[in-house]
Amino acid sequence: MDEFERFTQTLTQLSEREFAQERPRRLALHIVxxxxxxxxxxxxxxxxxxxxxxADIQLSSDSASTVHCELVLSDSGNILLRDLGSKNGTWVxxxxxxxxxxxxxxxxFSVGSSTITVAQVGDERVFYSTRPSFGSLIGRGSAMAELFxxxxxxxxxxxxxxxxxxxxxxxxLVARAIHDSxxxxxxxxxxxxxxxxxxxxxxxxxxxxxxxxxxxxxxxxAGLFEHASGGTLFIDEVGELPLNLQPKLLRALENRTIRRxxxxxxxxxxxxxxxxxxxxxxxxxxxxxxxxDLYYRLARVQVTVPALRERDKSNISMLADAxxxxxxxxxxxxxPLSFDRDAYAALKGHRWPGNxxxxxxxxxxxAALCIGPIVRPTDxxxxxxxxxPRATTSALFDKPWKDSLAEFERSYAERALxxxxxxxxxxxxxxxxxxxxxxxxxKRAGIG
Numbered sequence: 001m002d003e004f005e006r007f008t009q010t011l012t013q014l015s016e017r018e019f020a021q022e023r024p025r026r027l028a029l030h031i032v033x034x035x036x037x038x039x040x041x042x043x044x045x046x047x048x049x050x051x052x053x054x055a056d057i058q059l060s061s062d063s064a065s066t067v068h069c070e071l072v073l074s075d076s077g078n079i080l081l082r083d084l085g086s087k088n089g090t091w092v093x094x095x096x097x098x099x100x101x102x103x104x105x106x107x108x109f110s111v112g113s114s115t116i117t118v119a120q121v122g123d124e125r126v127f128y129s130t131r132p133s134f135g136s137l138i139g140r141g142s143a144m145a146e147l148f149x150x151x152x153x154x155x156x157x158x159x160x161x162x163x164x165x166x167x168x169x170x171x172x173l174v175a176r177a178i179h180d181s182x183x184x185x186x187x188x189x190x191x192x193x194x195x196x197x198x199x200x201x202x203x204x205x206x207x208x209x210x211x212x213x214x215x216x217x218x219x220x221x222a223g224l225f226e227h228a229s230g231g232t233l234f235i236d237e238v239g240e241l242p243l244n245l246q247p248k249l250l251r252a253l254e255n256r257t258i259r260r261x262x263x264x265x266x267x268x269x270x271x272x273x274x275x276x277x278x279x280x281x282x283x284x285x286x287x288x289x290x291x292x293d294l295y296y297r298l299a300r301v302q303v304t305v306p307a308l309r310e311r312d313k314s315n316i317s318m319l320a321d322a323x324x325x326x327x328x329x330x331x332x333x334x335x336p337l338s339f340d341r342d343a344y345a346a347l348k349g350h351r352w353p354g355n356x357x358x359x360x361x362x363x364x365x366x367a368a369l370c371i372g373p374i375v376r377p378t379d380x381x382x383x384x385x386x387x388x389p390r391a392t393t394s395a396l397f398d399k400p401w402k403d404s405l406a407e408f409e410r411s412y413a414e415r416a417l418x419x420x421x422x423x424x425x426x427x428x429x430x431x432x433x434x435x436x437x438x439x440x441x442x443k444r445a446g447i448g
Contacts, residue, residue: 017130025045134152159272162276309351365381
């Protein structure tokens, strides 16, 4: 039995720190492809559909993308159909191409020449942890309880994992918690930041080199994979890895061996590899910027960290209290701080596009600048939350084009920076711009 089979087996076992409830997490799907028909059952919160053999639902249609679309199930029983940037689109009704659509039981959609009907929604056991924390992660409510139960299972087996979630949700904390709760906790926890790897030296950084491999290589040097032996190698923002490096990462994961630069022989390494990304890797596969075989290898065991807005509202005050207690001790007066009622209301009313990281930065700033022991809404200095991505101001249409454009660019730049917690590289990635392009936007908007 390999580690994936052991992990799958633990999904059916109830521990003393857990309880189980039935949730609408199982679909019966009727698939018609030419003269062939079949009905399949699949469970889980996400069901991936595509032409790849490792897809949850593999289609034989030539017009189906390798990673085509997915079905996402919620506790309320809603079924969300999401196209993943497929080449030929996902269709519902009478020839309507959709990026996202909410389906009812009995609904039919088309993927290439394949037709799929949601025949039935059934219940499946979902496990919830009774613990209020996992490692340094804290939280309440069903989303966090389900996350903690899954993390406990991942930690109990020696298996690679992919952690997904929006920026600022705490993906590195998840990886660290898995490491600290595993049999590898006494070993090293080595971090690779995919956004900072120099494409010219990345292979050397990861795999090391042999003496004489290049100018300046005066002695043998181990890479990060070998340094992580006995512990965990955490690859943050794996979606940023150069395309030419990805097959080497895949080979390393499959064979548990690496080859140093300039060395003809392979050597083994003993490290669990946990990857993380805020990117939509299936879309990147369809765009040709991420290898499909690497994606499926990484996503065999996947955990998604919920955004702060998707968690129970009590998580906001719980996290805010923990951060405030931590940052109170850094004040010169050493006076314990607390929030007033209006501050709690302001915190819970904010959308937190930057997630837990934005909340942490807000509390740190408030703790440093507030006068007296009580933190009030004015100390939080929360930027107004835009009602939605399509929200607009009619006054813009009453101004000349150039003035309206300048105002929009300034608002867009400010919001992008706020959602990225001031990180300009991250703001540029979210905006789909190069860092230089985003810097030019800031200059035009008059923002430093």
